[in-house]
Amino acid sequence: MEEQNDDERFMRAALEQAEIAFEQDEIPVGAVVVSGGRIVARAYNYTEHLNDVTAHAEMQAITSATSASGGKYLTDATLYVTLEPCLMCAGALAWSQIKRIVYGASDPKKGYLLYQNSLENKMKILHPKTEVLGGVLQDECSNLLKRFFSKKRLV
Amino acid sequence: MEEQNDDERFMRAALEQAEIAFEQDEIPVGAVVVSGGRIVARAYNYTEHLNDVTAHAEMQAITSATSASGGKYLTDATLYVTLEPCLMCAGALAWSQIKRIVYGASDPKKGYLLYQNSLENKMKILHPKTEVLGGVLQDECSNLLKRFFSKKRLV
Numbered sequence: 681m682e683e684q685n686d687d688e689r690f691m692r693a694a695l696e697q698a699e700i701a702f703e704q705d706e707i708p709v710g711a712v713v714v715s716g717g718r719i720v721a722r723a724y725n726y727t728e729h730l731n732d733v734t735a736h737a738e739m740q741a742i743t744s745a746t747s748a749s750g751g752k753y754l755t756d757a758t759l760y761v762t763l764e765p766c767l768m769c770a771g772a773l774a775w776s777q778i779k780r781i782v783y784g785a786s787d788p789k790k791g792y793l794l795y796q797n798s799l800e801n802k803m804k805i806l807h808p809k810t811e812v813l814g815g816v817l818q819d820e821c822s823n824l825l826k827r828f829f830s831k832k833r834l835v
Numbered sequence: 836m837e838e839q840n841d842d843e844r845f846m847r848a849a850l851e852q853a854e855i856a857f858e859q860d861e862i863p864v865g866a867v868v869v870s871g872g873r874i875v876a877r878a879y880n881y882t883e884h885l886n887d888v889t890a891h892a893e894m895q896a897i898t899s900a901t902s903a904s905g906g907k908y909l910t911d912a913t914l915y916v917t918l919e920p921c922l923m924c925a926g927a928l929a930w931s932q933i934k935r936i937v938y939g940a941s942d943p944k945k946g947y948l949l950y951q952n953s954l955e956n957k958m959k960i961l962h963p964k965t966e967v968l969g970g971v972l973q974d975e976c977s978n979l980l981k982r983f984f985s986k987k988r989l990v
Contacts (some may be wrong), residue, residue, distance in 0.1 A: 775889070
């Protein structure tokens with residue numbers, strides 16, 4: 681129960697990042713990295729402003745967290761992200777050997793699980809030790825994305 | 836024949852980047868992005884210096900090329916990279932919608948093709964329009980990596 685509360689609390693911090701993205705007219709995805717019970721990195725999707733498809737929230741959060749820790753690996757850290765990571769971000773998270781990934785909304789079109797579930801034999805996209813939990817504050821994460829895309833359609 | 840020569844010429848430029856990485860004690864992988872017949876971005880693996888697992892040559896080359904072009908997509912560009920891209924880089928290249936990827940050495944352990952070839956149905960990791968050519972200056976690209984790892988073992 682305690683853990684659930686912590687997960688929701690840190691997902692709210694990721695949602696705050698997503699809301700900043702929303703206000704900046706970026707697809708609203710936010711992420712935080714937590715290590716030792718505290719947030720060591722915060723980031724939101726910034727692809728439009730940077731003209732850079734690699735500037736997903738997760739990528740920036742990984743870069744920022746490792747820069748803060750001084751180590752290349754995140755074996756003691758948890759990434760909270762409002763949307764299921766894509767293949768690029770899952771590949772980066774694999775390299776980081778992150779301990780745990782918690783995501784909010786699922787992404788059935790571009791999420792890495794579409795690929796993971798289509799792989800023959802027992803190949804894993806993430807590091808074998810990485811634990812994954814999806815669906816934390818799912819509705820809130822998903823509603824923010826829906827609100828963004830319906831606003832876009834009205835423009 | 837002309838194209839083959841161009842591919843070798845640009846792969847040599849990518850190899851020069853890999854050699855810079857080698858000198859800096861980084862795993863020697865280099866990349867260039869070519870658009871309109873000229874090199875618009877050069878990069879080499881810089882993960883150790885930055886403590887950043889996302890700082891692969893390809894990732895930096897994509898960021899740099901889109902920054903140079905002012906557009907988010909690389910639909911008219913070719914990436915030359917001395918080693919077959921990993922899953923993270925393939926995912927980033929998919930987002931970039933790059934026209935063509937030319938790589939040197941294969942990476943049977945960490946390359947994206949291991950995953951691509953294990954996917955059921957017809958899912959593609961790269962953008963459906965992206966063309967791929969492997970094995971250009973394969974021996975030179977591969978030898979540089981071998982030289983790096985045998986040097987490491989001696990230390």
